[in-house]
Amino acid sequence: MIATAAAETATLLRSRLGAGVLGAREMDPDLLWASVDRSCVREATTVMKEIGSRYLVTVGIDERPLGGGYGIVHLFSLDAEHLFIAVDCPVSAGDPRIDSITPLIPGASWAEREFRDMIGVEPEGHPDPKRLVLPDDWPEGVHPLRRDVAYNYRPPSVEGFAPELVKPPRGSSVLPVGPFFPVLEEPARFRLFVEGETVVGCDYRGFYNHRGIEKLGDSVLTWDRIPFLAERICGICGFIHSTCYCQAVEKAADIEVPRRAAYIRTVMLELERIHSHLLWLGIAGHILGFDTVLMQTWRIREPVMWLTEEISGNRKTYGMNLVGGVRRDITDAQLPRILDVLKTVEKEALAVRKAIADDSTLHARTVGVGPLSTWWAKEICAVGPPARASNVLIDARIDHPYAAYDDLKPRLCSSDGCDVWARVIVRLDELEDSIRLVREALANLPAGAVRAEFDEIPGGRVGVSAVEAPRGEAIHFVMTGGENRPYRWRVRAPTFPNLQAVPAMIRGQSIADVPISIGSLDPCFSCTERMETVSVADGSRRIYTLQELQALAQSARARRGNGDGGAP
Amino acid sequence: MLLSKLREALICVQAGRVTLPYPYAPHDPPPGFRGKLALDADRCIGCGGCAAVCPSGVILIRDDKPMVRTLHFALARCTYCGRCSDVCPEGALSHTLQFETATNTIDDLVMTIDVFMGPCQRCGRCFPPPTAMDQLPIRGFRMDSECCRVGADMPAPDAAATWAAAHSAPPGGVRTLTP
Numbered sequence: 001m002i003a004t005a006a007a008e009t010a011t012l013l014r015s016r017l018g019a020g021v022l023g024a025r026e027m028d029p030d031l032l033w034a035s036v037d038r039s040c041v042r043e044a045t046t047v048m049k050e051i052g053s054r055y056l057v058t059v060g061i062d063e064r065p066l067g068g069g070y071g072i073v074h075l076f077s078l079d080a081e082h083l084f085i086a087v088d089c090p091v092s093a094g095d096p097r098i099d100s101i102t103p104l105i106p107g108a109s110w111a112e113r114e115f116r117d118m119i120g121v122e123p124e125g126h127p128d129p130k131r132l133v134l135p136d137d138w139p140e141g142v143h144p145l146r147r148d149v150a151y152n153y154r155p156p157s158v159e160g161f162a163p164e165l166v167k168p169p170r171g172s173s174v175l176p177v178g179p180f181f182p183v184l185e186e187p188a189r190f191r192l193f194v195e196g197e198t199v200v201g202c203d204y205r206g207f208y209n210h211r212g213i214e215k216l217g218d219s220v221l222t223w224d225r226i227p228f229l230a231e232r233i234c235g236i237c238g239f240i241h242s243t244c245y246c247q248a249v250e251k252a253a254d255i256e257v258p259r260r261a262a263y264i265r266t267v268m269l270e271l272e273r274i275h276s277h278l279l280w281l282g283i284a285g286h287i288l289g290f291d292t293v294l295m296q297t298w299r300i301r302e303p304v305m306w307l308t309e310e311i312s313g314n315r316k317t318y319g320m321n322l323v324g325g326v327r328r329d330i331t332d333a334q335l336p337r338i339l340d341v342l343k344t345v346e347k348e349a350l351a352v353r354k355a356i357a358d359d360s361t362l363h364a365r366t367v368g369v370g371p372l373s374t375w376w377a378k379e380i381c382a383v384g385p386p387a388r389a390s391n392v393l394i395d396a397r398i399d400h401p402y403a404a405y406d407d408l409k410p411r412l413c414s415s416d417g418c419d420v421w422a423r424v425i426v427r428l429d430e431l432e433d434s435i436r437l438v439r440e441a442l443a444n445l446p447a448g449a450v451r452a453e454f455d456e457i458p459g460g461r462v463g464v465s466a467v468e469a470p471r472g473e474a475i476h477f478v479m480t481g482g483e484n485r486p487y488r489w490r491v492r493a494p495t496f497p498n499l500q501a502v503p504a505m506i507r508g509q510s511i512a513d514v515p516i517s518i519g520s521l522d523p524c525f526s527c528t529e530r531m532e533t534v535s536v537a538d539g540s541r542r543i544y545t546l547q548e549l550q551a552l553a554q555s556a557r558a559r560r561g562n563g564d565g566g567a568p
Numbered sequence: 569m570l571l572s573k574l575r576e577a578l579i580c581v582q583a584g585r586v587t588l589p590y591p592y593a594p595h596d597p598p599p600g601f602r603g604k605l606a607l608d609a610d611r612c613i614g615c616g617g618c619a620a621v622c623p624s625g626v627i628l629i630r631d632d633k634p635m636v637r638t639l640h641f642a643l644a645r646c647t648y649c650g651r652c653s654d655v656c657p658e659g660a661l662s663h664t665l666q667f668e669t670a671t672n673t674i675d676d677l678v679m680t681i682d683v684f685m686g687p688c689q690r691c692g693r694c695f696p697p698p699t700a701m702d703q704l705p706i707r708g709f710r711m712d713s714e715c716c717r718v719g720a721d722m723p724a725p726d727a728a729a730t731w732a733a734a735h736s737a738p739p740g741g742v743r744t745l746t747p
Contacts, residue, residue, distance in 0.1 A: 225623035228649045296579050299586050306598075313602040313663075319649040327654065328600075348579075355575035 005081035006032040009051060016047050022090070027462050028251050030400065031084045038072075038089040038098050045074065045087070045101045053078040053085060054394065055105045055381050056466075057492040059477050060115030062146045066460075066487075069093040070121050074101065074108070075464060075477065079399040084464045091121050100126035107381030107497055118145040130164040133207045137161040144215060151212065151219040166203035168193040175511065179208060183287050183515045186525040190502075190518075197510045202503050206525055217489040218481065223249060223457060226489070227321045230476075233491060234524055235316065236279065237469040239272050241476070241491065242321040244467040247402055248478040249323045249486075252463030255454045259404070259446040261325035266404040267338075267441045268308070268320060269467070270434040274345065275304040276470035277431045280522045281352075284424065287519045288365045293356065300348045307341045310334065325451030335442055346435045353428050366420040370505045370517030373418060380504070381497045384472020385430070386521050388414040389422035396468035408440050420520040427470075459487065469494050471522040495523045597665050602650045604666040605643060607679055611660035614639065614683035618652035618661055627652065636682050643669075643677040 010024035013034055020040030027033045036044045048055070053076040061071035069092040076085040091098050100123035102109045112123040113132035120143035123129065131138075137158040142149060168174050168191075178189030187208035193201040213233060217226050230245040231238035243265055250257055257265075278301035285293025305315040312318035312328055320326045330338075356362055372382065377390040387394055395412050397405045413429035415422040459482035467474050472494025481487030498521045505517045588595060597603065605626075614637040619627040624647045628640040653661040671677065 221623065224621065224651075228623035228647060228651075232647075292576055292580060296576075296583065299583055302586075309601065310598045313600050313650060314648065317647070317649075319602070319651075327650075351575070351579055355572055355579060357572070358569065359572040359576070360569045 005083050031464055033086045035088045038091055041089045041099050045104050048076045055107055056475050058111035059490040060119035061488045064093050065147050070119055072098050082400055096121040097124050099124055102126050106379050119143055136163040151215045169200055172200050188525045199506045199509050214489050218486050222484045223323050231317050236276050239268050239318050240467050240469040240474055244465050244474050244476040246321045246323050247465035248463040248476040252461040252478050252480050253457040255324050255452055257325050258449045260448045261450045263404045263441050263445050264326050264330055267438055270438045271308055273434045273470045275301045277427045287516045303341045324454050329450050342435050369420045369513045370520050371418050372501055372505050376504050380501045382501050383497055384494050385423050385426045386498055389426045390418045391416040396466040396473040400466045408437050420516055423520045601665050602648045602663040604664050604669050606662050606664050608660045609681045611658040612683050613658055614685055617655040621651040621655050637685050639681050641679040
């Protein structure tokens with residue numbers, strides 16, 4: 001069935017684009033790799049939309065050392081057929097331009113701005129072609145993910161630069177939030193455009209937290225070291241990223257993971273979902289000033305952390321994954337303890353759910369707040385609980401079964417509430433389902449080895465893997481290289497698409513509802529911003545930026561009403 | 569509404585006090601916890617497997633003296649993944665349960681050992697015993713050059729002192745310079 005879908009898609013592309021299709025082949029049973037001429041990229045995207053596939057992310061690859069130019073690979077997911085489709089558009093090195101697909105798919109905006117920054121290919125016709133990832137004082141023409149830029153390149157410091165800011169709409173004031181987001185204690189800078197108490201728009205500048213992870217992966221580390229770096233992409237869903245990376249490599253290299261390892265991964269993934277959802281519920285309560293929820297959910301969460309510490313040797317960065325399987329087994333002696341903790345967590349989480357279900361204070365702060373319509377959630381390619389709470393029925397565990405999810409079927413928890421309350425309910429439903437999944441996985445734990453040995457991984461292979469993190473679907477793309485490491489490793493954290501939904505969610509809302517609206521995405525700024533080579537944020541520069549921010553906010557206020565309009 | 573508040577209050581009351589008395593009472597991590605690295609210098613054969621797998625470049629190996637291999641552990645970089653102790657063929661590396669590693673002195677987090685290596689009868693260069701080589705399924709296990717490291721920021725050991733120490737060491741033995 002999968003093969004049919006891939007073949008059908010390839011045939012359709014050929015009939016629509018004609019000679020524009022340079023080649024189409026199945027890289028993997030679940031990956032169709034279609035190379036198209038760059039002049040046909042919009043037509044190919046239209047075809048992708050017509051067959052109902054969902055845009056995931058774009059990978060920019062510097063293929064000059066391989067004898068090509070730059071590769072711009074748009075990844076799509078045909079969920080119903082469990083198929084990934086990679087639309088690869090080779091771009092010549094002498095003329096690095098490609099048509100932007102953002103006018104067709106608004107959710108592609110950030111990914112295109114990212115390859116514009118990192119690879120240096122200009123997306124032509126992009127509605128907002130300004131820097132996303134690179135800092136404002138980064139020199140022009142230096143694109144960190146090009147192969148000729150060293151991983152430890154440090155640009156000279158620059159004075160007198162100014163960030164590219166969006167002009168506020170006429171008649172509105174600017175309310176700066178950040179550069180340190182006050183509620184989640186992470187670096188992100190929102191400029192809210194407000195009229196009185198009402199938000200009329202916003203500008204986002206983030207990516208202050210770059211750690212150069214992808215660059216390290218393809219220049220310094222080796223296959224089996226990267227899982228430990230991938231795990232540090234996120235402090236909450238680290239195991240998801242290491243699993244996703246390992247699966248992408250395993251797919252690329254045709255390594256078959258033992259079933260027991262797949263089950264153990266599933267157990268750890270679901271334990272991570274349990275503690276992450278409890279954590280999020282606490283944070284949400286905290287944002288609303290309802291700290292009882294914070295205290296109690298985090299109390300309930302703590303035994304899960306102790307449990308993972310017993311299983312893996314560490315409460316958060318488990319260090320369990322390697323390419324080919326896992327490092328530690330779950331012993332029979334541990335089973336009663338795991339089941340015991342699950343029982344307590346289930347009982348207590350249910351009590352909390354029952355208690356808050358009718359809480360009118362919570363309802364007043366969450367129902368109808370932070371609306372994200374089904375249509376826009378699809379257009380902006382939102383993922384995870386925010387998408388499912390807007391009745392977009394996607395879940396990577398079902399759409400692209402991995403680990404043991406082919407045996408253990410998760411329930412797709414969704415809601416048509418489209419607001420913050422719906423996101424609470426979806427997460428609470430998933431929490432219950434996760435407990436069931438862990439129990440089922442432990443009951444059916446197959447015997448055998450937990451790790452497959454592998455030999456040399458040949459270069460030039462491609463693997464795409466999706467893992468449903470608690471906050472949404474994470475995507476890892478690996479293109480193998482010959483030097484015992486990936487040639488290109490691309491990470492798309494779930495917050496990357498979800499954050500792009502923020503402007504729509506807070507428009508027309510009151511200022512007081514902004515923190516919970518953003519918080520309801522369970523945003524992880526650090527995950528999203530994993531990409532740059534060197535952070536230039538030393539102390540002096542940070543102060544400068546803050547002053548710049550204040551000066552700009554003041555001048556914007558002074559200019560208010562003077563006709564410097566222009567919609568954000 | 570009221571019922572909901574009562575339920576919430578009940579949850580809080582039932583939970584009681586949950587804060588642990590740490591640090592006034594010790595808090596022991598479970599067995600299997602990956603704490604601060606311990607090195608049994610008498611067991612190390614200098615094969616270099618640990619340096620080859622370390623994701624964060626804690627372990628630097630230098631062969632700048634004949635018959636002596638220097639292993640330098642910069643534990644401030646350690647991420648406690650435990651790969652080194654996994655691959656060590658002689659069980660020289662292990663993780664303790666110690667997690668309170670904060671210190672004002674960076675030297676507390678540095679270990680250096682010099683391992684005497686049996687020289688090759690033909691070329692006179694060092695080599696690890698072949699049996700241990702066989703146990704290591706890892707290719708490219710040597711990481712000799714400082715420039716291979718991510719951010720080579722470690723102090724260079726006093727070459728003369730290590731040279732002298734190496735030559736006073738009994739053949740086949742191991743001598744620990746700093747803890």
